[in-house]
Amino acid sequence: MRIGELSRLTGVSVRAIRHYDGLGLLISRREDNRYRVFGPDDVERVRLIQLFLSVGFRLEEIREYGPCWQGDASVTQTIPADQVAAFYGRKVAQIDRQLAALHTLRTQLKEQMDRLPNAD
Amino acid sequence: MRIGELSRLTGVSVRAIRHYDGLGLLISRREDNRYRVFGPDDVERVRLIQLFLSVGFRLEEIREYGPCWQGDASVTQTIPADQVAAFYGRKVAQIDRQLAALHTLRTQLKEQMDRLPNAD
């Protein structure tokens, strides 16, 4: 599919997708006319990027993780598997930190709510 | 305490703290010489701000929540309690969305890890 369709399918602007592509977060082939061509997997990838972004990751950080999803096999054959695993491990650890932070926040907010003069 | 000490205690730059103060996220009194004066509670507040930031909230969003922590009592007396509760409710809901997103991410990463050619 071309960039417009990917944009419609994901709800992400064409501009943003081009940006992701420019940073190497997507693996776009090109047609003869230089038009970007995306596969169905890219829909998932773009959604994943949005997910990452929504929880405070920066594109550069997401890119580190990029090699892992660039074709499941192609990369895991050129990069040592344990290194790929380490990629995942770091991201998961980072996510766990985020989760912990959010739990802390949630707890604190709840505590403060409970200390309210009970408006019922 | 003055801004420098608050900075040391929290690890947040003086510049950033001034920024938070300028946006109304902190409640600083002033000395006669215009120096900002912070209370011990502000250490906690600044840490909380960092927590919020680390999980993708923007200062402006944090500020909405500000009225809730600006002296626990002073505000809950001038603002209807249910309105304050609504503040908290929105933030908690927002945090829950973040949590859900993170869980999704974590799950997806784990799935992809498991699909790795097992490098042991």
Place this chain on the structure above:
DNA sequence: CTAAACCCTGACATCTGTGGCAGAGTCAAG
């Protein structure tokens, strides 16, 4: 008194994600 360390405001600089526009090629329908 003086120097170092600290504080102030204000303005400009940087980085990141994104929007918008210009100028130009491509393609499909009439």
Place this chain on the structure above:
DNA sequence: CTTGACTCTGCCACAGATGTCAGGGTTTAG
């Protein structure tokens, strides 16, 4: 062929968080 919808690249703009620098007070130790 023409028109409209799409695409391309490149550049400038903007918001948000923070750094940095300038120019100027304040405090404190010696």
